[in-house]
Amino acid sequence: MWFMKKMKSKYEQFREKIKIVLYGTNTILGRMFDLVLLGLILLSVLLIMMETVQGINQKYHTQLIICEWIITVFFTIEYILRIISIQKPVKYIFSFYGIIDLLAVLPMYLSIFFPGASILSIVRALRFFRLFKILHIPQISHQSIQLREAIDASKEKILVFIYFVLISTIIIGSIMYLVEGKESGFTSIPMSIYWTIVTLTTVGYGDISPQTPLGQFIAALVMILGYGIIAVPTGIVTAEFAKSSLKNSNSVSGKKTCRKCNSQIHFDNAKYCYECGTELPNN
Amino acid sequence: MWFMKKMKSKYEQFREKIKIVLYGTNTILGRMFDLVLLGLILLSVLLIMMETVQGINQKYHTQLIICEWIITVFFTIEYILRIISIQKPVKYIFSFYGIIDLLAVLPMYLSIFFPGASILSIVRALRFFRLFKILHIPQISHQSIQLREAIDASKEKILVFIYFVLISTIIIGSIMYLVEGKESGFTSIPMSIYWTIVTLTTVGYGDISPQTPLGQFIAALVMILGYGIIAVPTGIVTAEFAKSSLKNSNSVSGKKTCRKCNSQIHFDNAKYCYECGTELPNN
Amino acid sequence: MWFMKKMKSKYEQFREKIKIVLYGTNTILGRMFDLVLLGLILLSVLLIMMETVQGINQKYHTQLIICEWIITVFFTIEYILRIISIQKPVKYIFSFYGIIDLLAVLPMYLSIFFPGASILSIVRALRFFRLFKILHIPQISHQSIQLREAIDASKEKILVFIYFVLISTIIIGSIMYLVEGKESGFTSIPMSIYWTIVTLTTVGYGDISPQTPLGQFIAALVMILGYGIIAVPTGIVTAEFAKSSLKNSNSVSGKKTCRKCNSQIHFDNAKYCYECGTELPNN
């Protein structure tokens, strides 16, 4: 009857409104909600961290738990509303953000049955990636795109490089294992490989370090090797960046010439000579 | 009366002279004063450092304090004279250098009421930045400008990058916290995040280091990850430097705009708009 | 007689088949075999690692040994078949892969007489390099070629650089030895040089670290030096990468030479010598 219809339309209006609030980023309401959300994510991540700190946890355990529950409930409602309000709920549920939104609330409920599972709520940190959807500053998003581009372009080279590095770590690790032996911390080949990686990456904890003169000599060689090696990934990425940043700048390949003054260095998209103003050939 | 007037003019002369000494860098007197000032800054910074070294402090406490007071008084007088001699004292007071000049003297006076506050005088170190105003070597200043340019240009990208890094540190840190547990130093998630940053940046103190095989395996992965990651900021900055050094060839500073089509990316030496062929303004 | 002949031909067929399996990479059978091989290499390397881990070795010693023997026998048969099936066996035997294939099986047999030699089987890790022959993805192989090119091109510069670094490590090491003396770990000049390398490469174990103020001051200088120094190899490699990536535009590989004027730097697509205008050979 008309009553039902009215209900329906009301519900539709309600859905529409929610959708604007949840997904809209160019409306004031939507933007505000997003910022509130961001704040809550930050807060909840901090709370979970606090929970793992002995001193604080003992003092404020109950308060922490309560706050976390409140936030979790809020997130749960948000999650449900997101599903209701969107056209293609299934698509959202199995999207990157959809899965994260789910993982952000699940652990808390699991913690009812398995205490301690609440720490897993830390995955909420991944929700920070929303930030880029939230603040629609083209500048930033452009930057991040450029970043991704350069990294993608250099990914393959770096993988090949890391593959070589890993093989050498196995060899070097084994040599150090044979040279140093157990007493100086090189208790096994995996351990020696761990040491090799710690050294090649110049992290150098010092929890394991060669004691025998020969071991230290080899270690020195490894370091100098790593010295040259660390240059490679940097070189790869940098070259990509240089490329992409050159691409973005208005390119001048010198393919255009002015018939009148024979000047050649024009922008590729130039229509007129910047020297004498005569029209340029369209090639 | 004429007497007052005389006084006034005398004072004016005095002010003028001081101004030349304090702010002038191309007069011999001004330059000399600046060098003396620089020397005093260096001296006072060293004195404050010495004061914190047990051995030295016990022996020469009084001498140190006296020297510091002398320098402080000198700086105070300088500060006052700067305010008097300049036209727009307010502007100076709230300028970067003005604030530093104030902060450079305050702590010492505070130390009368709160002993130990004298250490805060270390902020005087910031006065070293005057160096660039002092030695007016265009070379150097040009260099520093190029430096700032490149860093500014790459700032945004680096921020985006660091934002991603921070999120991953939270995730990695939490994983390590769960894997390693308390006994091997990963006492809390914040602590684990601290460890992650120490590792990703290849600092590697070794005050905390993974003990379990699984933990060490993940650590190794993190290091190799950091290996590739450290390349990114370098790549960003380098690309910028390369760009700026290439710009020297045929620069496009966007200083020119076409009256007709409002296109702005012209060569600085362009005479005509490459878009519509109309003449460009000569600025 | 005909019988012998038949045998011969049968053997020939058999040889042919094996050759396809062992060396063929574009046949399904060949590809499959290669993947199986790769899996076995990985397995055996892991086994040898496990063998060096106390806990695991004590529990599963016999099983480990048995598995290793099985794999070794498999590799031995493979090695023999490779020699039989190929046209130029000698060439293979003394090739890089041939030697590795031999070294991969020898240690196990040696371990019969010298227990513990089995660990040397770790050299099998070098067989991983086959991977690139196996997966004939032009992409990857192209990447690795570019990598090698850039590294080769920058090798010389890096060697010169390392030569200088080594001389400075000797000098710095000696200074630190004189400054710090025995009690703070700088027991000898070689040890100090080891410390210098550890510091210059920013590995920084902390097993040895300066204790005296002067020593720490020098160390700080060394670090800042190393700061600038670490930039050099990176700079070298990166420049090479940038070059190689720029070469893609209009390449000059110097493959062409002018018959008349012997000039060699031509574009690869050049038809005429830019020096004297005579036609260039099309290779």
Next chain:
Amino acid sequence: MWFMKKMKSKYEQFREKIKIVLYGTNTILGRMFDLVLLGLILLSVLLIMMETVQGINQKYHTQLIICEWIITVFFTIEYILRIISIQKPVKYIFSFYGIIDLLAVLPMYLSIFFPGASILSIVRALRFFRLFKILHIPQISHQSIQLREAIDASKEKILVFIYFVLISTIIIGSIMYLVEGKESGFTSIPMSIYWTIVTLTTVGYGDISPQTPLGQFIAALVMILGYGIIAVPTGIVTAEFAKSSLKNSNSVSGKKTCRKCNSQIHFDNAKYCYECGTELPNN
């Protein structure tokens, strides 16, 4: 009389011969001598190192001393002969190599009066720089020149950069001193600055490391800062390398055009079109 004259001429001949041996690098004799010299330098440096190693020194003290004396005497004779044989002895004596040659022999003689001074003979390591004069491989020397060029070009920028870094180390160090206090190793501001440098350069010994949560938080910030900072010198040097390596490559600025086929990308020194072989305009 004729006798004296004969002597004189003989002496002249002798001087000439020696000069060829000592300074000549393109004669077989000269080359051989240089290599012998290089070998002796290496040997003597190793000997001095050995002398500082307890175990070895106790066993072979006398032998070491004897060998060192022999080499020293040889170097002394060489030094004297160099002075005699050269035209401008004074110029040589006060040249870089001249001073090093002297410093290489002095310590040993000093050790007669001050035992232990013999260790200073390590400065002989500096004689290794002769290597470049010895092996006249243009390749290598070219490389080293390119290296020096790039480093010189970027020196100023790096100095400016280091100046800024040093100021920040003072500020950061002081903050850490105030935050951490004595018990966690930050005993004084100089010590804290030492720690800051150790951290910013990603060396990270771990001999001093923050203990308080706040201290660790600041430390993390410093590391991430250092993360971005380490990029700067690399960026500077790399840009220089890229520049210099582009300079060396045959430049194509597109200033030339073929009248016939309108192709523009020619070498700047091209005389004929590589496309159609017609002469190019000389601009």
